[in-house]
Each structure stands twice: as C-alpha cells, then as structure tokens.
Amino acid sequence: MYSYEKEIVERDENTVHMNVGPSHPAMHGTLRVKMEVRGERIINTEQEIGFLHTGFEKLGEHRSYNQFITLTDRLNYFSPLSNNIGFALASEELLGITVPRRCQVIRTILAEMSRLADHSLCVGAMTMDLGAFTSILWTFVEREKLYDVFEAVTGTRLTSSYTRVGGLAFDLPADFQKRVTAILDSMDKTLDNLRGSFYKNRIFLDRTEGIGVITREDAMSYGITGPMGRASGVPYDIRKFRPYLVYDELKFEAPLYATGDTLARYKVRIDEMAESVSLVRQAMKLLEPGPINYEDQKKTLPDKTSTYADMESLIHHFKLVMPGADHGIHAPVSDVYSSTEAPNGELGFHLVSDGTSNPYRVRIRPPSFINYPVLKQLLKGSMLADLVAILGSFNIIAGELDR
Amino acid sequence: MIAYKPENHLPLIAKVEAFLGERLLGREEKSHYHQFKVLGKDAKALIQFLRDDPGLGFGMFIDLTAVDYLRYPVAQPGRFGVVTTLLSPLLGVRVQVKAFVEEGDPRLPSLTDLYLGANWTEREVWDLYGIEFMGHPDLKRILMPDDFDGHPLRKDYPLRGRGERGNFPVYHATTRKPQGGA
C-alpha cells in the first residue's frame, strides 16, 4: 500500500524557487518543472503538463476511423508510422478483420524503421543535453536518410498517415529494397560510433551511471513500459507478450537490464536499434507480392486507381468516405483495448464504438504520460544537473503526453 | 519475458466470480482479456483482490480512463464508466474492470494507494470528466488551465469550446505613433 502524507520539506533562507519553464532547451517539449533548490540539491519538485493539450480524444468522436489515422501522426511525432499502425490494428481488432500477409510484413518493416528513427533522435538529444553535440548531428543524418525512405513510400517526411483500416494507402515503390539496404548498412556504422564514443567515456559514465534509478517494483506500479521499463528489469515487451503482425516469425531479443539507471536506459535504446536493424533485414526476406488490403470493400477503402475505372469501387469508396448515418465503417457496438509496442512503450487504443461511422470514444494510452510521473521521486535529493540527464533518458514527447 | 497464456483465463474468472458474487454486474469476453463490470463503490475491493491474491498477482498497472455513456445506444448502469486495465506477470493475462458511476454523484474510491500510476490518470479523469476520486492525495486539474470552467470530454460539452480560445489580450503597437517623416 502506498501512503501519501503531506510532505515535510525543510525550507530555509537558502532555498530558491526555480522554474524550468515550458519554453526551455532542455525540456523536451512543453514541460514545466517547478523546483525548490538549495545550492545544487533539489529538495522538491512539481511537474506541470498540459501545455500541448489538443483535444485528440474529443476530436476523435467527430471524425471517422480513417480520418483519425491522420490525427494519430501528430501524437508521437518522432515515429508517426508506429502510431498509424497501432490505431489501424486497434480498429481492425474492433471490426474483427485480419489484413493480408504482405500488408503485415510492410507494417512490420515500417514499424521497426520508425523505432530506429525515434530511438536515434532520443539518443542524440540525450547526449546533446549532456554536452556532446556531435552525436545529434550523426543521428540526424541517419534520420534524414530514413525520411527519404518514408517520403518515397508514404509521400511525406513526417506526417505519413500511411495505414488505413484494413490495409494501407498504397503499395511500396519499386526501389524499396535498395533504399532500405543502404540505410541499414549506414545505421550499423552509426551505432558503432555511438557505442564507441560513450560506453567508456568517463564524463558520460559519471553523469549517467547510478543516476535516476527506478526499481522494478516502482516501475510496475507506475505502469512503466518500453525501453524505460526494460532498463529497470520489467520483462514486458508486447512483441513477445502477444505477437502481432509477423513478430512471431522473426527472431529477436528484447534487451533487459536490472540496474534501472540512466545509463541502462541509454544502453537499452542502442541495443534495441541493433535489434531493429536485424528485424528489418529478416522481414525484408518475408516480403512477397500479394494484395495489401482486406478483401471486403465494405470495410476497407478500395484502391484509388480502381475507383476511376470500376463502378463498384467508386460506390464503396463513396459509402465509406461520406459522413452520415448510413455511411462509414459500421463497427459493432462494443469496445476493445488493443496495444502495440511503440518506441516509447505500450501505446494502447481503447476504442468504444456505437455502430456509426465515428468512434464513440477514443482513448489513447500514451506511454509518455504513464512514464513521466516517476520523475518527481527521482529528482528529490538529486543534483540540478541530473535533471537534464534523467529527463533526456525518458524520451517524453509532449504531443503524446498531453494529447 | 512475460508471455500471454490464454489458459489462465478460466481460473481468473472463477476466482473473481467467487469473490464478488452478487456485486458482479456482468462479464464480457474480448479478444485477449475479460472485462468485469461492477458499480463504482465495489471497484476498489475487486482491484485490491486482483492485486493481492497470491494466485492472481495483477501487480502491473496499464491504464485508467473513463467513458461517458450519455448518448450510447445500449443502456448502461450509470452515466460514466471508469475503466482500469491491469496486467498479471504471474498469470500472463490482462484484465479490465469497468466501474459505473451515476451522473448525480460521480465519485468512487481512489486507487492511489494500490498503484502509483493511478495518481496522474485519476487527475486526468477528474479534469476531463469531473469524476471525483475519494482519497486521492492531490486531485487537481492536469491538462486544462486551473481556471477552466467545465469538463471538456463530457458529451454535453461542445467540441469548439465556449469561447475560451479567443479570450486573450491582443498585441499591436497602438501606443506608438509614427514619427514625423518616417
């Protein structure tokens, strides 16, 4: 049982109130931490969030399922494709449909590539905050190469909106294999650089080893999942718990550390990037020609080129896209909770449907929101400079935190 | 790694039904978990049983949220449903507990002394729905500003708000007159 007495904080004339405000370079996004500091020691903190609250969940009640996919891009904007894939999987579970194999393999490849993008930015930003500016330049070069592939596949760099309920928007380009192979080779080299620059670096180790330790019991009680949870010893990875897409056919390890400090969170991310590279290589071998959309056109949008030529496709497209009581995807009146392993942790969608074209309630279970509150107990008694190191290792993304 | 074991659903259902008896309003089977429906006042007892029983061990908190059933086509035992999702590393299954509260008195006991993750999620439910959690150490708004009026995610609150988003001071250089000759 956890008890919460009123905290007795010793304040004297040396206590300074500091505000690390919502607009700050070390705050990854719009976070506010109000602190009471004595010298370099933090005595008490209070975190304030909500500076990016957009009303996704309310807006989800007024948009159809396919329209909401465009909004999911803006949640975790470091890896938009994983949000698209998560929501598409949740809607398909609500409808009770399974997409064809090629679609599953493509979704797996893109999910792992967006995991690479997210982790590389997190690792780069964390080391930049600690003072090593070069590593973010390396990781941004890798991200630009990934952006080139995403642009070739989905049409845009960032807000892709690539999946649809029941399939994908369109198929892969012809030179996909060549592009992906080039990226994976350069990513291997960058990972070697990142390991070599930091794993034995005295300054980095002093600033991250033993700093910000989250115990396993605390992590499970908070619900901390993803790389943060696995760095603290929580043996939970949804790709292993209940494999979705084609993860049950691929061989990979989910790295697990027991220390729970900032260095472990860094190492987990580097190891996961290496695993993602291997996963993408394995999944590329599984890619075979085939359909990418679910065959029932009453639930899945038909291929755009066929709507120009075929009357039936046009009618199905019309009935799925137009608003109204008759039109749209008619999901059964029920609710479902479905989750995927997003780069930050367990990204869950709780969808309640009332039978119309729009969801009745969309609840986004954001990994950042559930992971963030532990910062308060980590900062109590730590040094001011540790705030930057610890927060960098959390990978808090304000779009997902506040929704 | 925790793996999903579907064979553990049956002992779970048997234990929960034995514990709750009459208080269980319903049970729904979903794709990979079961959802138990109770009234708001019984939710904490059930969740404490799920966590502390040595054969169940639901020690991992996943999510806590609420749904407003005001315009739902199927009648529900209360206007709001507070949905708690938990995971058991021991059994390898998930469970959902849906607790119904009335519109006139939307309160239920808080889970903050059972799970640390309930702290902020309950604050969010209070902020967006107006459901009070009795025994919460610090129940205040988290996503909306402190002086916001109303609870936005309720079905009777309009999508575009009630004018708060246009109510800020405007900055022009109105006090600066052009200097002669510029």
Added chain:
Amino acid sequence: MSTVTGTTNDWATTTLETAVNWARANSLWPMPFGTACCGIEMMAAFMAKYDTARFGSEVMKFSPRQSDLLIVSGRISLKMMPVLQRIWEQMPEPKWCISMGACASSGGVFDTYTLIQGVDQFIPVDAYMPGCPPRPEAFLDALMLVQEKAKKGQAKSQEYVSQDASSDPSKSVAYRTPDTHYRHGTDRSTPSKEKTGG
C-alpha cells in the same frame, strides 16, 4: 518605417540605416518556440542537411532577450498562449515573428476547445508557412522573406494600427503589468474549489 530613428533624411543617416538593416537581416538570431511536430522539422532545418547557419541564424538562443526572430512552430494551446505572449514581450525590438505550420497560422487540423486558431489573432506575424509540417526548404524560404523585410526596415510588430482600426481597443495592450500567475481567472482546479467557485 525607419528602425533607426532620425528626423532628417540626409545621405549619411540613410546609408547608415541601410547598413544597419543589412546587418540585422543577415544575422537574425532565432528564438525557436517549438512545441509539436513542426518543431521537429525546424530542428531538421537547423541541422546539417538544411543549414540555417549559412543564413546568419547561427546562434539558436533559447533566451528571448537575446534573439530577433520568434519562430512559433507547432500548436499553441490555452495553457501555452500566455507563455508565448510573455516571451514575445521579452524580446527586444526590432523583432520579427514567423508562424510555422498550419496549426500556428490558423489552427490546422485541430478545431477544438483548447487550441488557438491562429496566433496572429494575438501577436503580430511577419511570415506564415503553410504545411503540416512544412518542409525545411519552406522554412528557409520564410527565413529569406523575413530577411527581405528586415533589409527594408519593416516589421509587423512596429506597424502602427490606429485605435479605430483595431478590433477591440479595450483588449489591446502594449505593456502588461507583471503578475505571478499566467492567467487571471478564478481557480477551479480541485473539486472543492469548483463547488465554491475559486
């Protein structure tokens, strides 16, 4: 409008003015106010591939008191708008503002209760960038537009708006008295305060 005050228009002050404006335009130090996805594209524009340092925006000062150009990139919510206004106040003149992306320019995809439908309702904006998010090349284009404006010595923040032309004179402020809370309304944050009304 002249940014170097001078009541005489002889060749010395005009040349000086041109030189100062040229120097300002080629060294616009940005104050990145990145909130959401547009912030990532802004970061990409600052990085190695699309470098803004070659345009003179070398120093990315996160202090408003030492920068010229505010780049509002990302959606601005109810809680964030007073913060944005306070940062705008803290910037010394002459200052310019770029509104990056659809959300900052007009609310974007999100027409909800909590998002400001365009920051230009409340602060003066010099250049708008459409896109969701705009490409880094569009960012460089907007930067060049603002450089053109700066060379001519113009800034939207200094354009005089007459009293009868402004939308609501009672809401126009040039300065605000400092206060400890960002917002002025009554506190309705906890259940007990909501019932008693703050």
